Amino acid sequence: MDDDGPGRPPLDPEAGLPPGEPGRGGRVRWRLEVLEESPSTNAYVAGRARDGEAAGLVVAAEHQTAGRGRLDRSWVTPPRAALTFSLLLTPDEVPVHRWPWLPLLTGLAVAEGVERAAGVGTRLKWPNDVLADEAGAEAKVAGVLVERVERPGVEPPPGAAAVVGVGLNVTTTRAELPVPTATSLALAGAASTDRSALLRSVLEAFARRYDEWCGCAGGGLRPSYVRACGTLGRQVRVALPAGGALVGRAVDVDEEGRLLVDDGSRVHVLGAGDVVHVRPDRPRPGERMRG
């Protein structure tokens, strides 16, 4: 991989780890592995989970060749221009109905890590997008894909594992981005595009939010998410899997991570699996959107 130029150094496997005491709350002990190339870090980590790997594995790929989004969509990134990584977790103590919070808390951790390491402010788009401003227009800088992996043969039986995948565009140029609705931290005016520092910062934020979620401390998580979520308070158009759309105001996210949309006659409760996508129905005054 010698065609990436001096602006795209490789990830430093050591510098990518939070120093000293990973996941200070103690639930996660990260072990980072960097692959030069992988079709999909989510698929790779899911395989390791089925083979009995313990929680805390972090796999980052310098180049992901068949990255996956939700609903069989794809995630496209040039070599070393993005962070593409997946985490393996076993949140045994968290009841299944609270699992939909995982992508939300991951988005929040990405937002917090990016703000801290790159100085780029972001907004979350429910359920799994992180948006940044490029030249005054809002665009997707990161996406999250959480998959549940059953592993019946694994001893001791910890139940299902969660694979948490993050794709974050870092130095990707406009010409390299796969869709006009995408942006990168560099295009959004990042103060730093050091991917190892970004990974460390996101892992630190994730460990904190994950501990909150596992501990059911709940306290900070939902209010923090609500503050960071740009979907709330907006008029949205929700594309439904069976076809058709629901138009209304996104009013809240409930205890189970579902989006509440008020269409004027009633409030609809939507899980991530109930929607194809959620788009602003019309921009706010003075606001532009890409694509």
Ligand code: BT5
């Ligand atoms: C997502 O899906 O946003 C989840 C993306 C998760 C990617 C990570 S990378 C590490 C791990 N391993 C994997 O295989 N996946 C995870 P979704 O909301 O379905 O968005 C997919 C859509 O985003 C596509 O249909 C494109 O329109 C757009 N897209 C594709 N590549 C993009 C990029 N690099 N930046 C912004 N948008 C992109």
